[in-house]
Amino acid sequence: NAGVTQTPKFRVLKTGQSMTLLCAQDMNHEYMYWYRQDPGMGLRLIHYSVGEGTTAKGEVPDGYNVSRLKKQNFLLGLESAAPSQTSVYFCASSPGGGNSGANVLTFGAGSRLTVL
Amino acid sequence: AQRVTQPEKLLSVFKGAPVELKCNYSYSGSPELFWYVQYSRQRLQLLLRHISRESIKGFTADLNKGETSFHLKKPFAQEEDSAMYYCALSSWTTDSWGKLQFGAGTQVVVTP
Numbered sequence: 001n002a003g004v005t006q007t008p009k010f011r012v013l014k015t016g017q018s019m020t021l022l023c024a025q026d027m028n029h030e031y032m033y034w035y036r037q038d039p040g041m042g043l044r045l046i047h048y049s050v051g052e053g054t055t056a057k058g059e060v061p062d063g064y065n066v067s068r069l070k071k072q073n074f075l076l077g078l079e080s081a082a083p084s085q086t087s088v089y090f091c092a093s094s095p096g097g098g099n100s101g102a103n104v105l106t107f108g109a110g111s112r113l114t115v116l
Numbered sequence: 117a118q119r120v121t122q123p124e125k126l127l128s129v130f131k132g133a134p135v136e137l138k139c140n141y142s143y144s145g146s147p148e149l150f151w152y153v154q155y156s157r158q159r160l161q162l163l164l165r166h167i168s169r170e171s172i173k174g175f176t177a178d179l180n181k182g183e184t185s186f187h188l189k190k191p192f193a194q195e196e197d198s199a200m201y202y203c204a205l206s207s208w209t210t211d212s213w214g215k216l217q218f219g220a221g222t223q224v225v226v227t228p
Contacts, residue, residue, distance in 0.1 A: 043160075043202065045216070048215065103150070
């Protein structure tokens with residue numbers, strides 16, 4: 001049981017380049033999330049999804065887009081990378097709403113992105 | 117707006133000494149509080165949540181609504197407790213399921 005898998009684990013981009021981070025979960029979770037982790041700021045929610053075909057903005061959505069075409073996958077895209085997007089990105093998932101476990105997140109291992 | 121404050125960036129303690137990580141929150145509704153932990157080279161994982169009222173790895177945390185705090189405590193720290201600890205808050209409202217607000221984190225270093 002892999003849980004939450006993120007690819008790639010590391011990536012270096014030049015300013016203006018685009019890329020996509022892939023998150024896959026095999027726990028049949030309804031909810032999926034993308035967070036970024038920055039020193040001194042904890043984790044901040046970028047975008048999230050409450051089910052296949054749905055997406056919504058989190059706390060820091062600017063400069064990112066997401067898609068959830070399949071229940072098990074949640075993609076995070078950077079259309080034109082900026083140095084301010086240098087961070088560690090974490091994907092997470094949780095069971096659906098109405099379930100006390102909905103707030104219990106299972107995290108991926110993280111993807112370290114550097115934008116030069 | 118909800119906010120989580122962890123005032124200590126770094127907490128250095130000796131093995132066997134008590135350790136307390138502070139967490140204060142601001143939220144007008146009914147909060148659900150968590151502690152997540154990230155050990156070196158491992159992924160972030162849930163340590164405990166206030167509604168479970170259980171002790172995990174010797175850690176306990178009590179929700180104090182009057183003081184809006186959810187401090188994490190362990191009476192005798194062990195070297196394997198060295199990690200980054202995050203306090204997190206969510207609400208019970210359905211439109212907030214899973215949308216956790218994290219604190220900045222506290223790095224705990226336990227020295228022998």
